[in-house]
Amino acid sequence: MTIVSVPGHDAARVICRVLKLRRVTGSWKSPTFADSQHFATADTVLFVNEQTPRGRRSAAQRCTTDILWAYMLGRAASVSRRPLIGVYLGPAQNASFTPPGSRSPTLHAALPAAPATSAGSRSGALPSSPPTSAQSDIAATPTAGSLWLANRVEDRQAGQCYYPDMLVNPGLREVGVIGSGPGTEADAISSATGTKAAGRESSGPGATSAISVSAMPIPDRTAPLLVDPQAAAFCRTAFAFLPPNRIACCELLASTPADETAPTEQQAEMLARLAAELALIAVAGTLQANESIEISVQGGSGRAESCAGSARAPRRSRSPVQQGRRE
Amino acid sequence: MIETPTGHHFTHIYVEEAAAPFPDTDRILRLLPQATVVPISDARALFNRRNQHFQAQKSNPKLILSVDHGPYLYRGSERVQSFGDHQVYYVAPIRNCVYNCEYCFLQGMHASGDLLVTVNNQDMMQAASSLYRDRGGYFLSISYLTDLMAFESLLPFCRRWIEFAREHPELLLEIRTKSDNVQALRDLAPVANVVLVWSLSPESVSRKHERGAASFRNRLLAARTAQQAGWRLRLCFDPVLRVPGWKDLYHDCISETFRRLNGEAVEQVSFGVFRLHGDFLDRMRKLYSQSPLLHADWQRRDHLTTYREEEIEEVRHAVQTSLYRHLDPSKITFVHG
Ligand code: SF4
Numbered sequence: 249m250t251i252v253s254v255p256g257h258d259a260a261r262v263i264c265r266v267l268k269l270r271r272v273t274g275s276w277k278s279p280t281f282a283d284s285q286h287f288a289t290a291d292t293v294l295f296v297n298e299q300t301p302r303g304r305r306s307a308a309q310r311c312t313t314d315i316l317w318a319y320m321l322g323r324a325a326s327v328s329r330r331p332l333i334g335v336y337l338g339p340a341q342n343a344s345f346t347p348p349g350s351r352s353p354t355l356h357a358a359l360p361a362a363p364a365t366s367a368g369s370r371s372g373a374l375p376s377s378p379p380t381s382a383q384s385d386i387a388a389t390p391t392a393g394s395l396w397l398a399n400r401v402e403d404r405q406a407g408q409c410y411y412p413d414m415l416v417n418p419g420l421r422e423v424g425v426i427g428s429g430p431g432t433e434a435d436a437i438s439s440a441t442g443t444k445a446a447g448r449e450s451s452g453p454g455a456t457s458a459i460s461v462s463a464m465p466i467p468d469r470t471a472p473l474l475v476d477p478q479a480a481a482f483c484r485t486a487f488a489f490l491p492p493n494r495i496a497c498c499e500l501l502a503s504t505p506a507d508e509t510a511p512t513e514q515q516a517e518m519l520a521r522l523a524a525e526l527a528l529i530a531v532a533g534t535l536q537a538n539e540s541i542e543i544s545v546q547g548g549s550g551r552a553e554s555c556a557g558s559a560r561a562p563r564r565s566r567s568p569v570q571q572g573r574r575e
Numbered sequence: 576m577i578e579t580p581t582g583h584h585f586t587h588i589y590v591e592e593a594a595a596p597f598p599d600t601d602r603i604l605r606l607l608p609q610a611t612v613v614p615i616s617d618a619r620a621l622f623n624r625r626n627q628h629f630q631a632q633k634s635n636p637k638l639i640l641s642v643d644h645g646p647y648l649y650r651g652s653e654r655v656q657s658f659g660d661h662q663v664y665y666v667a668p669i670r671n672c673v674y675n676c677e678y679c680f681l682q683g684m685h686a687s688g689d690l691l692v693t694v695n696n697q698d699m700m701q702a703a704s705s706l707y708r709d710r711g712g713y714f715l716s717i718s719y720l721t722d723l724m725a726f727e728s729l730l731p732f733c734r735r736w737i738e739f740a741r742e743h744p745e746l747l748l749e750i751r752t753k754s755d756n757v758q759a760l761r762d763l764a765p766v767a768n769v770v771l772v773w774s775l776s777p778e779s780v781s782r783k784h785e786r787g788a789a790s791f792r793n794r795l796l797a798a799r800t801a802q803q804a805g806w807r808l809r810l811c812f813d814p815v816l817r818v819p820g821w822k823d824l825y826h827d828c829i830s831e832t833f834r835r836l837n838g839e840a841v842e843q844v845s846f847g848v849f850r851l852h853g854d855f856l857d858r859m860r861k862l863y864s865q866s867p868l869l870h871a872d873w874q875r876r877d878h879l880t881t882y883r884e885e886e887i888e889e890v891r892h893a894v895q896t897s898l899y900r901h902l903d904p905s906k907i908t909f910v911h912g
Binding site for chain 2: 399400409411413414415416417422424469470471487490491492493529
């Protein structure tokens with residue numbers, strides 16, 4: 249089961265076209281699309297979880313979204329031995345970014361009322377080796393319309409941080425997300441400046457405590473940072489139900505808070521490929537001896553089979569360690 | 576795939592806030608220039624998250640750099656001391672392994688398949704040193720929860736601990752490995768109180784059940800290189816798996832081993848059958864629903880899951896008989912428990 253959550257109808261339309269999904273009639277408050285008549289039998293479900301500008305939702309709306317997520321994931325998780333992936337897709341609040349400097353500051357945030365905020369200073373040497381292409385990606389400027397894969401989502405208000413396992417990546421650049429939950433601008437700004445979140449430090453399911461990123465004197469190799477309160481809500485629910493290897497969190501950047509940016513077909517295909525690759529890894533661990541399964545989503549497909557534990561996902565970011573390799 | 580100077584490839588390095596200023600952190604980041612750095616507050620919390628899938632994470636393992644706050648030294652169980660030495664301790668500079676052996680107990684022990692690397696190795700050495708001052712010599716295993724030699728090109732833990740052993744002559748340091756990375760120690764003079772232990776399995780067993788580890792032949796060549804360089808050498812055939820044709824496989828494996836190595840200079844050989852603590856096996860079975868090995872009809876007794884008594888005896892007899900052809904019986908230890 250692959251679940252794709254999108255913020256609005258424009259985005260849903262593109263993804264539905266690529267994934268060939270149709271609207272499911274049912275009791276959902278938010279529109280749901282799937283590749284079959286019913287949610288329970290679908291391989292892919294698309295869930296339009298919000299239709300109001302981001303950061304402007306009422307507490308009731310936030311609560312509804314969380315409950316819907318919990319319901320969806322809870323039902324989907326009960327379908328045993330099917331891959332289940334949450335892909336969160338949503339625009340950042342604002343895409344006014346400061347290009348990363350060569351040394352510092354390295355923390356970048358887009359804030360609704362404080363555009364082009366960059367904060368935090370770092371000490372520590374840069375790696376002496378020349379930047380690789382991956383580093384160039386890290387240093388890339390997030391621009392409106394670009395699609396990013398989150399390697400961590402911080403819920404500053406709850407003092408928690410979520411790390412989806414970064415097992416596959418169909419070529420998306422990575423980003424850190426401050427999802428401060430039902431936060432305020434002040435919350436977001438204090439997050440962006442690296443202030444440690446007040447409140448409890450205890451970890452929720454699958455979460456670790458939040459961090460003070462800008463205080464880290466590590467070389468300039470971290471991904472840029474975005475602010476997106478929705479991501480925290482998604483992770484809170486997803487990590488309660490799913491293991492981190494079955495969760496991905498994507499960010500599609502919008503230019504304004506009200507902008508309902510839709511992904512391009514190419515980006516939708518990338519999402520499909522990400523979903524298919526994660527699904528292969530998820531399902532490979534559940535196969536019985538001599539069993540195999542084909543997973544095919546437009547834009548990505550593959551075959552997982554039980555053979556002494558090797559999940560055969562499309563080999564993109566597979567990285568067997570080479571030391572002591574066979575002759 | 577991007578090749579690094581060390582031959583290792585990690586796509587992500589999670590760096591604990593407290594680990595950032597340590598030289599080992601800097602070294603790893605320099606040696607893995609292509610890896611994305613993800614800052615974290617608490618490495619142990621990340622490593623111990625519930626609901627992780629060890630084997631899924633093994634498909635693309637990550638490095639987690641952390642500061643260990645102790646305890647640094649652990650009392651070793653019988654599983655550590657295969658050779659009958661007393662006062663056994665172990666340290667864990669790295670938790671988890673770059674290899675992925677199907678039977679490895681780390682799958683049942685650790686929640687995560689990622690590698691948790693301690694960057695304050697100096698504190699471990701201080702703890703080992705003060706224990707040495709307090710009670711004299713003891714047996715210390717440094718690669719109990721990992722294969723340290725396979726990681727040597729990234730962080731020279733073996734080299735550091737060997738130098739440590741050189742300064743603490745009453746200590747007996749054990750480095751156990753399934754790698755062939757002996758070249759990493761080539762410029763070191765052998766130390767009298769350091770023992771290198773190669774864990775060997777027949778080629779077909781290693782190919783099928785010891786994923787990523789060096790081939791039997793390469794391990795043997797590495798052991799021979801070490802032996803010729805003057806290092807103390809021990810071997811272990813552990814676990815012996817009763818795969819189809821196991822008697823011939825292990826007999827041939829032992830014969831080949833002593834064709835390549837000077838049996839006189841092999842200090843000791845230990846062997847044992849597959850055995851796991853009960854709850855470890857339960858967890859591993861969940862991760863590995865497709866493993867015929869883990870889902871075999873094991874007998875569980877006194878928290879230990881292993882072969883039936885008569886099967887253990889058969890293995891013991893067969894392997895001992897093969898070993899007796901090449902070694903003095905006093906050099907052979909059967910390990911169980
Ligand atoms: S080499 Fe040892 S520690 Fe590493 S996976 Fe194999 S059994 Fe486990």
